[in-house]
Amino acid sequence: MTDFLARLTALAATGGLDGPDGLRYNASLPELAAHYGDPWDGGRIHRESRWPHGFSWGDVQTVFCHCRRLQSLSLPVWHGELELPVAGGGLVTLDTHVAESALIAALTSAGCRWETVTYENVPDQRTLEVAVAEEVRVAFVLTDRDGHQARDGRADREGRDAPPPEDWLLNKALLWGYDHTDCPEPDRTLPDDGWGASPN
Numbered sequence: 001m002t003d004f005l006a007r008l009t010a011l012a013a014t015g016g017l018d019g020p021d022g023l024r025y026n027a028s029l030p031e032l033a034a035h036y037g038d039p040w041d042g043g044r045i046h047r048e049s050r051w052p053h054g055f056s057w058g059d060v061q062t063v064f065c066h067c068r069r070l071q072s073l074s075l076p077v078w079h080g081e082l083e084l085p086v087a088g089g090g091l092v093t094l095d096t097h098v099a100e101s102a103l104i105a106a107l108t109s110a111g112c113r114w115e116t117v118t119y120e121n122v123p124d125q126r127t128l129e130v131a132v133a134e135e136v137r138v139a140f141v142l143t144d145r146d147g148h149q150a151r152d153g154r155a156d157r158e159g160r161d162a163p164p165p166e167d168w169l170l171n172k173a174l175l176w177g178y179d180h181t182d183c184p185e186p187d188r189t190l191p192d193d194g195w196g197a198s199p200n
Contacts, residue, residue, distance in 0.1 A: 004094040007084070008140070008173055009106040012114075015132035015175065017073070021087070023060060025136050025177045029068035032057075037089035058083035058091045067183045072176035078143075098170040100142050103128070114140075126168070135179035142168040 011017050016024030021035050033039060042054030042061065051066035059082040062073045075082060077098065083091040107114060107130070117127040117139075128140045 002095065002098070004082075004096050005098055005102060005106050007094075008098065008103065008170075009110045009112070011173065011175060012107055012112045012130045012132065012138045012140075013110045015136045015138065017060070017175075018085070018087070023057070023062065023070065023073055023085075025070060025072075025132075025175055027070045029055070029064050029070070032070070035087055036085040057085035060084060065183055069183070072174065074175075075173040077170045077172050096170070100168040100170070103140060103142075103170060125171070136177045137175070139174040139176075141171045141174070143171045144168050 007017060010019075014020075014024070016022055016027075021031075023032065029039075036057050039055035039057050039062070042056050044050050045052045045054055045063060052063050052071060053066075055062050055064060059076060059079065060073055061076070063071045065071050075096075077096045080096060081093055082096050083093050086092050107128070112130050114128040114130045117129050119125065124144045126142050128142065130138045130140075132138055
């Protein structure tokens with residue numbers, strides 16, 4: 001099993017990337033900054049309000065609530081390789097090519113159960129969705145190609161009539177939760193938190 005596949009398996013099994021102190025649903029932004037170093041400020045999600053707000057460590061894209069808790073993260077696996085953060089600061093570059101058969105074998109070995117989600121209007125994509133906890137989900141989006149698109153938007157495959165490959169490939173991985181409802185209102189007397197995202 002590759003290092004990246006092992007991390008994906010841990011994400012599905014625990015809802016966290018890189019152990020209990022790492023990126024996980026509901027993790028604290030200040031604690032993650034202490035663990036990995038300051039994140040890159042990705043900007044606000046909605047134009048009219050500063051929160052929720054996007055940040056990233058390397059290629060890990062995250063969204064935080066105004067209470068500074070992680071709501072979601074995504075891994076753009078289609079890049080072919082990703083820079084992931086390491087404890088204490090810095091990044092490690094990993095090959096992200098993962099075939100569906102290898103992913104399913106790893107998830108099965110870890111005791112994970114999943115639901116396969118398909119969409120009629122996206123026939124060349126399916127998602128393996130894992131319920132990590134009652135309100136926490138991990139999704140692995142698979143495509144019947146390597147994720148590269150031709151200029152006309154069609155799959156980079158010799159003709160759309162060609163049969164898809166037998167083993168689909170991982171395109172992206174996502175983590176999110178549904179239970180972020182008891183979040184306290186932001187303290188508007190606090191100064192900017194240092195990441196360019198004031199509580200206002």
